Amino acid sequence: MKDFLSEVTLAKTAKTPMITISTPQGKQIEIVLASELCQPVDMGAHVQAYCHLHGSDHQRSLSIKKMTGWGHCFNTACQATVLVAEWNRPVAQRLLHVYYQGLTSAALPSYQAPHLPSRPRPYVVQPLLLPLPKTIPAWQKQELHILCALDGQMRWALAHSQRAQLYLRERGIPLNSALEAGVRYMPSALLDRPEMRKEREVLRRWVDRLLFPLNSPFGRGYIGRSLWPWQPGMDETIHKALLERPGSPKRWIKTNPAGWFGVECEQLPDTIFLVEGAFDRLTLVAAGLPAPEIVALAGTAMQVEWLPVQVKTVVLALDGDDGGKEASSRLADQLAQAGLCVQVCQFGEDTLGKDWNELWQHLGQQSLAPVFEALSETLSA
Numbered sequence: 440m441k442d443f444l445s446e447v448t449l450a451k452t453a454k455t456p457m458i459t460i461s462t463p464q465g466k467q468i469e470i471v472l473a474s475e476l477c478q479p480v481d482m483g484a485h486v487q488a489y490c491h492l493h494g495s496d497h498q499r500s501l502s503i504k505k506m507t508g509w510g511h512c513f514n515t516a517c518q519a520t521v522l523v524a525e526w527n528r529p530v531a532q533r534l535l536h537v538y539y540q541g542l543t544s545a546a547l548p549s550y551q552a553p554h555l556p557s558r559p560r561p562y563v564v565q566p567l568l569l570p571l572p573k574t575i576p577a578w579q580k581q582e583l584h585i586l587c588a589l590d591g592q593m594r595w596a597l598a599h600s601q602r603a604q605l606y607l608r609e610r611g612i613p614l615n616s617a618l619e620a621g622v623r624y625m626p627s628a629l630l631d632r633p634e635m636r637k638e639r640e641v642l643r644r645w646v647d648r649l650l651f652p653l654n655s656p657f658g659r660g661y662i663g664r665s666l667w668p669w670q671p672g673m674d675e676t677i678h679k680a681l682l683e684r685p686g687s688p689k690r691w692i693k694t695n696p697a698g699w700f701g702v703e704c705e706q707l708p709d710t711i712f713l714v715e716g717a718f719d720r721l722t723l724v725a726a727g728l729p730a731p732e733i734v735a736l737a738g739t740a741m742q743v744e745w746l747p748v749q750v751k752t753v754v755l756a757l758d759g760d761d762g763g764k765e766a767s768s769r770l771a772d773q774l775a776q777a778g779l780c781v782q783v784c785q786f787g788e789d790t791l792g793k794d795w796n797e798l799w800q801h802l803g804q805q806s807l808a809p810v811f812e813a814l815s816e817t818l819s820a
């Protein structure tokens with residue numbers, strides 16, 4: 440495929456001004472170029488423009504978030520969802536990629552009246568799940584903003600908290616590799632400081648949690664794992680059961696946006712290993728796998744369009760339980776459909792654990808043999 444921006448430009452000049460992509464939910468997305476925006480005005484985080492899709496010239500009803508490239512027309516008759524290609528290359532590129540595949544491989548429905556002169560063929564797109572940015576409530580914006588501002592202090596807290604370090608140690612994760620991966624800790628002492636009165640209100644639910652940084656095309660975020668009421672020596676299944684009792688804090692909470700625990704989407708290398716949990720990623724990194732290659736979904740669905748085009752191979756190393764196996768075969772189909780090379784890492788029939796971290800705690804390095812096998816296969820391929 441040629442440079443995708445020239446593809447967009449080409450498609451747009453070929454008598455059809457629109458590139459419309461449909462999601463399985465029936466949502467339509469218009470891929471637009473920045474040059475198409477009508478008299479755009481910079482509003483800070485947003486750009487506002489007259490909507491060239493429905494042709495308004497009275498109100499700048501089209502509002503686009505500069506950071507994500509996603510926009511919406513507020514005209515009630517239009518309501519278009521747009522993506523400015525240049526402002527979100529990974530997502531636009533991925534959508535375009537799938538769109539061109541659809542053009543060549545899918546049978547085209549003939550819903551044009553036969554007497555009409557031949558118009559450009561309708562765009563047919565393979566099914567894909569596209570996350571549409573929703574408006575983020577003010578409290579969640581504030582929450583994320585404060586967490587980001589406290590990142591350095593939460594790093595310090597992890598580097599100095601015996602409790603958090605003991606927890607990591609019992610899960611087999613060395614402190615240094617956790618710190619390097621961006622893991623943080625929110626002790627109650629941090630929020631109890633007098634100058635933290637305002638932050639305390641907003642961040643109460645993050646107290647006594649390990650925080651993992653998340654990445655998505657919509658920005659950064661965090662997922663937090665509660666350590667309440669963990670004590671040294673407490674078995675993980677018991678801790679989990681305690682957290683599941685009514686009235687307990689949630690085991691995991693996330694910011695909005697959330698995302699994957701891994702390097703920034705655009706920085707992903709050509710081969711990636713997909714694991715389910717944040718601790719699985721830390722486990723593989725602790726065992727010596729290259730950190731940039733390991734992506735933990737961390738409760739956020741796989742979205743093929745988040746993967747930049749340089750990603751060619753995905754190794755699925757999901758949990759060994761029924762849920763993990765089911766997800767693995769579903770994802771293998773979805774990724775293969777998007778043109779990616781898929782490898783499934785066979786999780787042994789071990790009874791000692793259902794995920795990599797559990798196995799690692801019981802068996803050490805040998806538990807990860809399947810992952811290292813998959814790694815050497817991708818290297819020799």
Ligand SMILES: [Zn+2]
Nearest residue numbers: 490493512517
């Ligand atoms: Zn419009």
